[in-house]
Amino acid sequence: NAGVTQTPKFRVLKTGQSMTLLCAQDMNHEYMYWYRQDPGMGLRLIHYSVGEGTTAKGEVPDGYNVSRLKKQNFLLGLESAAPSQTSVYFCASSWGDTQYFGPGTRLTVL
Amino acid sequence: GIQVEQSPPDLILQEGANSTLRCNFSDSVNNLQWFHQNPWGQLINLFYIPSGTKQNGRLSATTVATERYSLLYISSSQTTDSGVYFCAVRMGQKVTFGTGTKLQVIP
Numbered sequence: 001n002a003g004v005t006q007t008p009k010f011r012v013l014k015t016g017q018s019m020t021l022l023c024a025q026d027m028n029h030e031y032m033y034w035y036r037q038d039p040g041m042g043l044r045l046i047h048y049s050v051g052e053g054t055t056a057k058g059e060v061p062d063g064y065n066v067s068r069l070k071k072q073n074f075l076l077g078l079e080s081a082a083p084s085q086t087s088v089y090f091c092a093s094s095w096g097d098t099q100y101f102g103p104g105t106r107l108t109v110l
Numbered sequence: 111g112i113q114v115e116q117s118p119p120d121l122i123l124q125e126g127a128n129s130t131l132r133c134n135f136s137d138s139v140n141n142l143q144w145f146h147q148n149p150w151g152q153l154i155n156l157f158y159i160p161s162g163t164k165q166n167g168r169l170s171a172t173t174v175a176t177e178r179y180s181l182l183y184i185s186s187s188q189t190t191d192s193g194v195y196f197c198a199v200r201m202g203q204k205v206t207f208g209t210g211t212k213l214q215v216i217p
Contacts, residue, residue, distance in 0.1 A: 035207075097141045101152070
């Protein structure tokens, strides 16, 4: 099992550009999450999904959209990137109460 | 929303020393997890512990849900224990992380 994987690992964007981050899990988990981590801070929940076709807002959803068209994939989109979205993005999945995290995507917006 | 506070924010230990990390939370929660973020950024599950005590090798954790705190004990620390320790609590499907305790274990 690969667990939770994230694509890409690194990305540099210019202000106003768009991009999609892909999270994939092979554990058949129902729940998936997107977080961002800023320097010196814990993780903050952006959006989450409790099953295929469902999404919900977390703590800091503004500027992001998500889709869960397939159970194993959870996509995070930035329609018009801003420097404030420079961060490390983590995806997680869970079945029950234990979350398993991907390796992260480091995004820089210039 | 729920507040999660961790203490201390920073900790330096000599290899072989013991330590206790604390996590306080402001409301009743469905569950609580402890994570270790290693120096390469990877988040590793340590414990799922909504209440009671668990042990895994040199690590153990205790959560007293009625008093809204959890403790993580590290015994005989090793340099590989270095990194940031987070607690995370869940109410419904929303998860809130604390700001972490940064641990450095020196040889």
